[in-house]
Amino acid sequence: MxxxxxxxxxxxxxxxxxxxxxxxxxxxxxxxxxxxxxxxxxxxxxxxxxxxxxxxxxxxxxxxxxxxxxxxxxxxxxxxxxxxxxxxxxxxxxxxxxxxxxxxxxxxxxxxxxxxxxxxxxxxxxxxxxxxxxxxxxxxxxxxxxxxxxxxxxxGVNKITAVAMDNLKLLNDGAGNPVKTAAIIHEDGPFGTSMADLIEKTLPDQGITVVERIAHPTPHRDFNNIALRVKASKADIIIPSNYINEYTLMTRALQQQRVELMAIYSVLGGAASNIKFVRENNDLAQYVIDCNHWYDxxxxxxxxxxxxxxxxxxxxxxxxxxxxxxxxxxxxxxxxxxxxxxxxxxxxxxxxxxxxxxxxxxxxxxxxxxxxxxAPVNLQVRGDKIEVIFPAEYATAEPVFPRPAAG
Missing domain, CATH: 3.40.50.2300 (Response regulator)
Structure with missing residues (x-):
C-alpha cells in the first residue's frame, strides 16, 4: 500500500x-x-x-x-x-x-x-x-x-574515497603505473567538495599529481570550458564526482573537445553506474570506472x-x-x-x-x-552492461585499465 x-x-x-x-x-x-x-x-x-x-x-x-x-x-x-x-x-x-x-x-x-x-x-x-x-x-x-x-x-564519503583510491592504486600498479597526472571535477555541494578534498590529499602519495581541480554548481549546463581546461592540463585521467545530468553533459563535452584520457575513474559518478547513461551514451560510457553504491x-x-x-x-x-x-x-x-x-x-x-x-x-x-x-564496490561499463570489478568476491568481470586507445 x-x-x-x-x-x-x-x-x-x-x-x-x-x-x-x-x-x-x-x-x-x-x-x-x-x-x-x-x-x-x-x-x-x-x-x-x-x-x-x-x-x-x-x-x-x-x-x-x-x-x-x-x-x-x-x-x-x-x-x-x-x-x-x-x-x-x-x-x-x-x-x-x-x-x-x-x-x-x-x-x-x-x-x-x-x-x-x-x-x-x-x-x-x-x-x-x-x-x-x-x-x-x-x-x-x-x-x-x-x-x-x-x-x-x-x-559515506570517507570510506568511499578511501576504497576508490586504494583500488585506483591497484589498477595503476598492475598496469605499470602509466597514470602520472589527474584532473578532479566535482559538484560544489557538501558531497563533491569533501570528496575532492580527500582525493586531492591522497593522490600525491600514489605518485599522481593533481594538475586541475574544477568545481561546478548543480545544475550546470555547459561543460565546454571545463573540458578545455582539462585538455590544456594534459591530465592522464579525470576523477569526476557529480550527478547524472552533469556527468552526461561533462562526458559529451570531453568528446566534443577531443580530450584524450587514459581513463575516466569516477568516485560516486552520477551516471557512470547508471544503465540509462550506458544505454543513451554507449560510446561515451565504454570502460568508464566508478566506485559507488551497488548491490550483491x-x-x-x-x-x-x-x-x-x-x-x-x-x-x-x-x-x-x-x-x-x-x-x-x-x-x-x-x-x-x-x-x-x-x-x-x-x-x-x-x-x-x-x-x-x-x-x-x-x-x-x-x-x-x-x-x-x-562498503562501496568498483564498477566498469563494458558493452551494454555495468560489471562489478572490485572486490573479487562480488566481481562479474576483470577490470580493463587503462582503457583501449580510440582507433
Missing amino acids: THYINRRGLLKASGAMALLSGLASPSILRAQTPVVKIGVLEPLTGNLAYNGTQCAAGAKFAAEAINAAGGIKSMGGAQIELVIVDAESRPEVAAAAVDTLAEAGVCAFTGASASALGLASSQAAAKYDLAQVFSVGTAEAIVERGLHNVFRYTP PKKEASQALAASVAAAGLDMTYDVMVAYATIQVVADALERGASDDRLKMIEALAASDYADSIMPYGPTKFVNGDNVSA
Missing part, C-alpha cells in the same frame, strides 16, 4: 512515478490488516527527479516483497504502507516535508538522494524523534552532528529485484538498490522492536545487526549513526 503526498500537485505520470502513482490503498484491506507507515522522502521533481523517482520505486519494491512475505510478523502481520513525499530537489522543501510525514503518522522515513536534502530533513526530523535511514547521503556532516535520529546505512548481484533477493525492475520497465540503478535496502533495514527494526513507536524505532535501529539486505555488507553496526559495515 502506498500513499503519495504531493505538496504542490506536481505529479507527472511517467516512468517510475507512473508506477508509484498507480498504486491503490484498498480500504477493505486496511480495515482487516494492521498497517505500519514508513515515510519515503525523495526529490520527485526538480533537478534530482530521476534519482528520487528511482529511489521511490526501490522502496515500493521492498515494501511489496516484505508484505508478500507476511508483513511485520511481530506486529500481527502488519502491512507496510509507504507515505511518499516530494522534496522537490530543494533543501528547504525537504525540511518542510518532514512536517507532512510526521502528521501522516510515519514511524521512520528513508531518503533523500542528496546530502544537502538529507542534512535538512534529518535536522527537521530530530524535533519529532523521527528516525531517518539515509538511502543516499555521503557527506560526513550527516553523522557528525550527533543527531540521535540519523542512520546512514550506505557508506549474486544474492537471490537481488536477482528477484532485478526481475521486478525489468518487468516494470524501469532502469536498474543504485538508487533502486539502496532504497530497497533501507526499507529492509527499517522493516527489520520494526520486526525486532514489535512497535512503530518513534523512540522505540530509534532504539531498534541503533541496535541493528541486520545481515540479510541485498547490499554487499556484513551485519549492520551503527556507530554514531554510521553503518561501519557498509
Whole structure:
C-alpha cells in the first residue's frame, strides 16, 4: 500500500512515478490488516527527479516483497504502507516535508538522494524523534552532528574515497603505473567538495599529481570550458564526482573537445553506474570506472529485484538498490522492536545487526549513526552492461585499465 503526498500537485505520470502513482490503498484491506507507515522522502521533481523517482520505486519494491512475505510478523502481520513525499530537489522543501510525514503518522522515513536534502530533513526530523535511514547521503556532516535520529546505512564519503583510491592504486600498479597526472571535477555541494578534498590529499602519495581541480554548481549546463581546461592540463585521467545530468553533459563535452584520457575513474559518478547513461551514451560510457553504491548481484533477493525492475520497465540503478535496502533495514527494526513507536524505532535501529539486505555488507553496526559495515564496490561499463570489478568476491568481470586507445 502506498500513499503519495504531493505538496504542490506536481505529479507527472511517467516512468517510475507512473508506477508509484498507480498504486491503490484498498480500504477493505486496511480495515482487516494492521498497517505500519514508513515515510519515503525523495526529490520527485526538480533537478534530482530521476534519482528520487528511482529511489521511490526501490522502496515500493521492498515494501511489496516484505508484505508478500507476511508483513511485520511481530506486529500481527502488519502491512507496510509507504507515505511518499516530494522534496522537490530543494533543501528547504525537504525540511518542510518532514512536517507532512510526521502528521501522516510515519514511524521512520528513508531518503533523500542528496546530502544537502538529507542534512535538512534529518535536522527537521530530530524535533519529532523521527528516525531517518539515509538511502543516499555521503557527506560526513550527516553523522557528525550527533543527531540521535540519523542512520546512514550506505557508506559515506570517507570510506568511499578511501576504497576508490586504494583500488585506483591497484589498477595503476598492475598496469605499470602509466597514470602520472589527474584532473578532479566535482559538484560544489557538501558531497563533491569533501570528496575532492580527500582525493586531492591522497593522490600525491600514489605518485599522481593533481594538475586541475574544477568545481561546478548543480545544475550546470555547459561543460565546454571545463573540458578545455582539462585538455590544456594534459591530465592522464579525470576523477569526476557529480550527478547524472552533469556527468552526461561533462562526458559529451570531453568528446566534443577531443580530450584524450587514459581513463575516466569516477568516485560516486552520477551516471557512470547508471544503465540509462550506458544505454543513451554507449560510446561515451565504454570502460568508464566508478566506485559507488551497488548491490550483491549474486544474492537471490537481488536477482528477484532485478526481475521486478525489468518487468516494470524501469532502469536498474543504485538508487533502486539502496532504497530497497533501507526499507529492509527499517522493516527489520520494526520486526525486532514489535512497535512503530518513534523512540522505540530509534532504539531498534541503533541496535541493528541486520545481515540479510541485498547490499554487499556484513551485519549492520551503527556507530554514531554510521553503518561501519557498509562498503562501496568498483564498477566498469563494458558493452551494454555495468560489471562489478572490485572486490573479487562480488566481481562479474576483470577490470580493463587503462582503457583501449580510440582507433
